Amino acid sequence: MSAALLIEDLVKKFGTGKAAVDGVSFDVPAGEIVVLLGPSGCGKTTTLRCVAGLEHPTGGRISIGGRVVSEPERGVLVSPRERDIGMVFQSYAVWPHMTVHQNVAYPLKYRRKNTSGSGDIESKVRETLELVGLGEYAQRPVTSLSGGQMQRVALARSLVYRPQLLLLDEPLSNLDSKLRIRLRDELRRILKMTGMTGLYVTHDQSEAVVLGDRIGVMKDGKLLQMAPPGEIYNRPADSFVANFTGASNVLKGKVLERKGEQAIIDLGAAGRIEAWTPQPLVAGDKARVALRAENIRLGERGPANSFTGRVTERRYQGMQTIYDVEFGDQKVEVLELGTAARHNDGEIALTLPPDTCWAYRDDGQATVD
Amino acid sequence: MTATSAAALPATTDAAPAARRWAAPLWVGALLIILAFLVIYPLLMLFFGAISDSNPVIDGFGKFNPSLTHFIAVLGNENVRLAFFNALVACGGGTILAVVIGLAFSWIVVRTNTPFKGFIAGASMIPLFVPPLVAGVAWSILGSPKTGLLNTALKWMGIDFRFDFYSMSGLILVFGFYYAPYVYMFTASALRNMDPSLEEASEVSGASAFTTLFTVTFPLIAPAILAGSLLSFVVMLGIYGIPAALGAPANISVLTTYIFKLTAWSPPLYNTAAAVAILLMAVTAIFVWAQQRVLSGRSFATVAGKAFRPRSLNLGPWRWFTFSLAIAYLFIVVVLPTIALVIAAFRRFLFFKDFDAVFDMKAYSWVHFNSIFDNPLTMVSIWNTMKVGLITAVVGGVLAFAIGYTINRTNVAGRKSIDLLSTIPVAIPGLVVGVAYLWAWIGLPGGLYGTIWILALAFVARFIPDTVKSLSTSFMQIHKELEEAAWICGRGLLSTIATIMVPLARPGIIASMTLLFVLAVRELGSSLFLYTSDTTVMAVLLLDYYEGGNVGKTAAFSLVQTVILGVLLGITTWLSRGSAESTARAG
Ligand SMILES: Nc1ncnc2c1ncn2[C@@H]1O[C@H](COP(=O)(O)OP(=O)(O)OP(=O)(O)O)[C@@H](O)[C@H]1O
Ligand SMILES: [Mg+2]
Numbered sequence: 020m021s022a023a024l025l026i027e028d029l030v031k032k033f034g035t036g037k038a039a040v041d042g043v044s045f046d047v048p049a050g051e052i053v054v055l056l057g058p059s060g061c062g063k064t065t066t067l068r069c070v071a072g073l074e075h076p077t078g079g080r081i082s083i084g085g086r087v088v089s090e091p092e093r094g095v096l097v098s099p100r101e102r103d104i105g106m107v108f109q110s111y112a113v114w115p116h117m118t119v120h121q122n123v124a125y126p127l128k129y130r131r132k133n134t135s136g137s138g139d140i141e142s143k144v145r146e147t148l149e150l151v152g153l154g155e156y157a158q159r160p161v162t163s164l165s166g167g168q169m170q171r172v173a174l175a176r177s178l179v180y181r182p183q184l185l186l187l188d189e190p191l192s193n194l195d196s197k198l199r200i201r202l203r204d205e206l207r208r209i210l211k212m213t214g215m216t217g218l219y220v221t222h223d224q225s226e227a228v229v230l231g232d233r234i235g236v237m238k239d240g241k242l243l244q245m246a247p248p249g250e251i252y253n254r255p256a257d258s259f260v261a262n263f264t265g266a267s268n269v270l271k272g273k274v275l276e277r278k279g280e281q282a283i284i285d286l287g288a289a290g291r292i293e294a295w296t297p298q299p300l301v302a303g304d305k306a307r308v309a310l311r312a313e314n315i316r317l318g319e320r321g322p323a324n325s326f327t328g329r330v331t332e333r334r335y336q337g338m339q340t341i342y343d344v345e346f347g348d349q350k351v352e353v354l355e356l357g358t359a360a361r362h363n364d365g366e367i368a369l370t371l372p373p374d375t376c377w378a379y380r381d382d383g384q385a386t387v388d
Numbered sequence: 389m390t391a392t393s394a395a396a397l398p399a400t401t402d403a404a405p406a407a408r409r410w411a412a413p414l415w416v417g418a419l420l421i422i423l424a425f426l427v428i429y430p431l432l433m434l435f436f437g438a439i440s441d442s443n444p445v446i447d448g449f450g451k452f453n454p455s456l457t458h459f460i461a462v463l464g465n466e467n468v469r470l471a472f473f474n475a476l477v478a479c480g481g482g483t484i485l486a487v488v489i490g491l492a493f494s495w496i497v498v499r500t501n502t503p504f505k506g507f508i509a510g511a512s513m514i515p516l517f518v519p520p521l522v523a524g525v526a527w528s529i530l531g532s533p534k535t536g537l538l539n540t541a542l543k544w545m546g547i548d549f550r551f552d553f554y555s556m557s558g559l560i561l562v563f564g565f566y567y568a569p570y571v572y573m574f575t576a577s578a579l580r581n582m583d584p585s586l587e588e589a590s591e592v593s594g595a596s597a598f599t600t601l602f603t604v605t606f607p608l609i610a611p612a613i614l615a616g617s618l619l620s621f622v623v624m625l626g627i628y629g630i631p632a633a634l635g636a637p638a639n640i641s642v643l644t645t646y647i648f649k650l651t652a653w654s655p656p657l658y659n660t661a662a663a664v665a666i667l668l669m670a671v672t673a674i675f676v677w678a679q680q681r682v683l684s685g686r687s688f689a690t691v692a693g694k695a696f697r698p699r700s701l702n703l704g705p706w707r708w709f710t711f712s713l714a715i716a717y718l719f720i721v722v723v724l725p726t727i728a729l730v731i732a733a734f735r736r737f738l739f740f741k742d743f744d745a746v747f748d749m750k751a752y753s754w755v756h757f758n759s760i761f762d763n764p765l766t767m768v769s770i771w772n773t774m775k776v777g778l779i780t781a782v783v784g785g786v787l788a789f790a791i792g793y794t795i796n797r798t799n800v801a802g803r804k805s806i807d808l809l810s811t812i813p814v815a816i817p818g819l820v821v822g823v824a825y826l827w828a829w830i831g832l833p834g835g836l837y838g839t840i841w842i843l844a845l846a847f848v849a850r851f852i853p854d855t856v857k858s859l860s861t862s863f864m865q866i867h868k869e870l871e872e873a874a875w876i877c878g879r880g881l882l883s884t885i886a887t888i889m890v891p892l893a894r895p896g897i898i899a900s901m902t903l904l905f906v907l908a909v910r911e912l913g914s915s916l917f918l919y920t921s922d923t924t925v926m927a928v929l930l931l932d933y934y935e936g937g938n939v940g941k942t943a944a945f946s947l948v949q950t951v952i953l954g955v956l957l958g959i960t961t962w963l964s965r966g967s968a969e970s971t972a973r974a975g
Contacts, residue, residue: 073588075702099591106592112585116607129603130594176593186592 023049023084023184023216024070030078031065038077039065041240047184052210052217053245054231056224058263062240063220067186070218071106072099084183100130102184105177109189111169113161113176120144120157123175130180147179150209167198174206178213185210187219191226203229224264228252236260256297258379261309268315268351270308271381274300282378284308289347293323294376305381312354314375317342317362321370330364344369416802419790423809426849430824431816437662437827438462462663471646472667478559478631478642479624485564486620487613489717490571491606498579500701502710509576512714515566515721517957519910521930522946524633526725527553527562529732529939532637537728540740554638562630565721567620574616578609584699597701611682618679622672626817628913629927633934643668644819648916651826658827665823673815729950732943733757756940757948760933766945768922769929770952772840773909776925779844780851780908785901787848788855793889795856796863797871814853818913821850826917840923843915847908854907855900862896863889902960910953926952 024047031040040062047053055063068074069089070081075096081089083104088097113122127140148154151171156164161172170190177185190206191199207230210217219230227234228248235245236259244256255261262269272286282296284306294308319325328346340360342353346369353369355361439459462468496502497509515523530538531553539550552558586608590600606613628644635645643664650661703710732738734752745751760766794800795807813821825846829837836842870892874884890897912927919928926949933942 071588071592073591099588100594100596102592104592106589108585108589110583110585112583112589114586114589114604114608116610125590125595125603126593129590129596129599173589176589180594 023047023051024218025082026066026070026079027081028079029066029069029076029081031062031069031074032077038240040069040076042079043237043240043242044079045235045242045245047216047218049216050214051232052207052215052219052230054219054221054227054234055237056221056227056231056234056263057237058222061237063222063237064188065240066237067188067218067220070184071104071186072097072102103182104184104186105180105182106186107170107173107177107188107190109192111166111173111193113169113172115160115162117161118157119148119153119159119161119164119172122161122172123147123179126176126180143179144175147175150178150212151175152205166194167202170194170202174209178209178215181213181215183216185215185217187217189221190219192221192223199226206230236263238263253375254295254297255309255377258307258309258377261377261379266309266311266377268310268312270310270349270351272306272308274302274304274306274378276302281373282306284378286347286349289326289349292371292376293373294378295374296378298378298380300378300380306378307381308376308378310351310371310376312341312352313356314372315344315351315353316370316372317344317353317355318368319370320368321372323373324371324376326369326371328367328369330362330367333360333362333364335360412798412800413802416794416800416806419794419806420802420809422787423791423806426845426852427809427812430821430828430846430849431812433827434662434665434820434824437659437823438666439663441659458659459663459666462660463667465660467641467646468664468667471641471643471664474556474635474640475625475642475644475668477556478563478635478640479621481556481560482563482567482624483617483621485560486568486571487617489564489568490616490620491575491613493568493572493714493717494576494579495601495605496710496714498576499699500703500707500710502703502707502714504711508711508714508718511718511722512572513569514718516569517910517953518566518721518725519629519912519927519949519953520566520627521629521633521912521927521934522729522950523562523566523725524630525930525934525942525946526728527558528633528637529728529738529943530724531558535738537731537738553634555634556638556640558634559631559640559642562634563624563627565717566630567624568717570620570623571613571616574612574619575609578612579605580698582608584697587699611685615679615682618675618682622675622679625668625672625675626819626913628819628916629931632931643671644817644913647819647823651823651917658830661823662827665820669816669820672817672820676815729943729946732939733947734944735940738939756938756944760941760945760948765921765924765929769924769926770948772923773925773927776840776843776847777905777908779841780847781901781905783844784848784851784855784904785897788852788859788900789893789897791852792856792859792863793885796860797868797889810856811853813850816850818850818911819916821846822914822917825849825914837918838920838923842918843923843925844908846914846918847904847911850911850914851904851907855904858900858903859893859896862893862899865896866892898963899960902956902963906953906956906960909956 026046027044029040029043030038032038043062043066045053055066057063065074069076070083072088076089076091078091079089080087083102086097087095088102089095114125117125123144124140127143145154145157148157151174153168153171153175156168161169164172170193173190191202194202203226210230219227221227231248233245233247234251236243236251238259244251244260246254246256251260252264255264255266270284270286270289270292272284272292275283275285275291277283277296277300280295280297282294282300283291284294285291286308292308300306326346328344330342331345332343334341338358339354339356342355342362344351344353344367436454439454439456441455441458493508493512497505497512502508528536530536531551533539533550533552533554536551536553542549542551553562582605587600587604590604591597595603626644628648631640631642631645632648635642641649647661647664647668650657650664731746733756734754736751736753736755740746791806791810795803795810816824825842826837829835829842836845866889871884871888874888875881879887910927912931915925915928916931919925926945930942930945930949933945
């Protein structure tokens, strides 16, 4: 079977100015959930709205279930209601003048290819409300529900007619953090149970990791990397991806040599470091090495990349401890889990496992956050 | 407002000297007396008039034979019922049309990519400023069954259809077209504040644009539609000029024209007029109350919390269709009537032998203008109008400032009563204010009747709610702390008002006063009963010309009035634009 969603070279420009979406291509196979992750204003919502047909792309092609639904070059633009999609909005967008039941029954009532009888509507609505855990709320006016419950109504409304593709635009971002975590796990369970194909937009990486079969990281309208969460987290293709997903330590240096995906970087006074790199660096390039605070091992001397440094500050946070460590003229933050802070200020051994050090060309860009 | 403002107000602190302690009650008392004089006394006289059968002119002041039988007899009268029924049909029909036009316009302006939206939105407000009688006159020139310009045009084109605006349907059409902006104002802002994803969710669910409009959009803005239609109904109900111009020739009386007819009979039936006026006021009050209820109710459209980008539908080539709809509307309410007035005012005779005669320049002249200015009453009426406008603006502005300050900025006992009294006039149509002032003063020898003061005070009473409201908004923008800072510096209350409030609120005060001036200049309903030949005003004189039957003079004077109003409105907009800027600076 062909991909449930195929996006080829999508471009969207608003009025004048630079493109909000700039040549994005990816696909979502049936049954898979793809998450678009990126900072505010990177074009996630615009991409999603182009897929929904709520926004008219400037260029490229979008196909849903093998049917081209948007292709400006050929003048193809299928209206949202004929795309067989479901959409969950950030603001819930449940209709406040209807009850829970009326909200969920609405699509069944007004869809063009409406083949189901009214008894059928009844049972589908009930089944879907049970699925999202709102079985007992059917007759309530939606305005009497909490935010989390409203979002479940919105989810039920977009699932009830089993669309080919479900689009979700930061559906959890209006909820408080506890509820967000609960609903996030539940959302994955529901989506997997129904076997729904999904495109999910968020700027929250923990949401992306839990929900996505694959994650696409976007920046300034471009898709930087599209890969399973493990790969995004362990093999970021780009220093922005590394930084955005939490590799907050950056060591600056010069490339000494490169063998395949292995590079040796000179960090000056600190010495040299072995790192993995996805980029064709050559000797003499300026480079930056990104690594996550949790991947540095304190008090250990490993076979490679081991240094002697000094703990300058220790911040105990209960469940974890953060150490500021200096070695040579470099500075890193190290995070250790556990309720005990094991190291004291002063001299210490540290190991930066080469697999978790990622070297990129230093193009002089500032990091996010 | 709050307990802190009470504590901070010097006049109410315990330590204040005796004079200060008495200042607040005296002040409140004075305001209450003024409001009672302006609002309550005339209303009481109206009630007495309605339930008595003594004529104040003949029997003198204060002679009542109160009995409900008279009032009940009036309500049972067949003509009254007919006028009541006509009013409901005309205003009801007009409201339905206004809702259709207003909704279509707000959708076009807020939700589509129709070209020149900003211009359309601005221009569609013009009908609000056209005096009803001028609109009525213009449409009688266009649509009178025999000589109407539209019918002349149809005849040339060989089309067998004839318009008749001297009819109930004519009345409904003109009402609906001219009062659609009231509906538009409410629905446009409701649409603008509505989360667009509510509509997008419906489209994604598979509903057509049409279904979405009727199952999501309109139900969500239903409170705004209802509030706008109730308001336009109330306004139409109180209008005299349009039914006077279009209904009278076909013998269609509505409540307003019937009330005036009663006082124009000889002998005038003042008691009956008062009784019908009370009927009109009661209906108005019910609708105003209903509208306030709707407005204070919870609005669905603002449930979503996030700020959003307004949705704009790409209509493709259809946007030129919506554009032409908007242009057609402007053509009907502004361009066509203006052309009609200009032709009628400058042509010696409103008769066209064929189409070319329209462009026969020899048939045009200033003769009608010369003849209206030969009439000494014309200049008298213009002069009187300006005087009345000025008095209304100054007295009304000062009073509204005093009331607004007391209601919004102090916590003195009795301010709730002041608020209530100053709000009552929203439920009183202008014409009823006129009848009430007539009853209040006509029997009093040496009183206000026959002076321009009675007109000015009636206008002040009629417009006090709007003026207080608009001034209160400009008070709200001035932080309480600015005033408190002055008190802390040792300034007294009056000096604080003079040095802080007045300068900061000045743009708002000027805007309110100029608006008051414009409203007074175009007011007809309440003037009808209060003018004498020495104190006639423009609006009344225009009615005289119209009823005198000379179309040329009527049109010429309509134009004169329109030009004067246009200039005044221009000045107002200019002044309030300055005020908006300086408020922004101050706030
Ligand atoms: N209707 C529009 N008109 C003009 N510019 C727009 C419009 N919609 C989006 N943009 C611009 O396009 C860019 C991408 O916007 P988009 O809403 O897709 O960002 P996002 O990734 O969803 O961000 P967020 O996380 O804040 O929702 C932004 O710079 C935005 O200002
Ligand atoms: Mg977004």
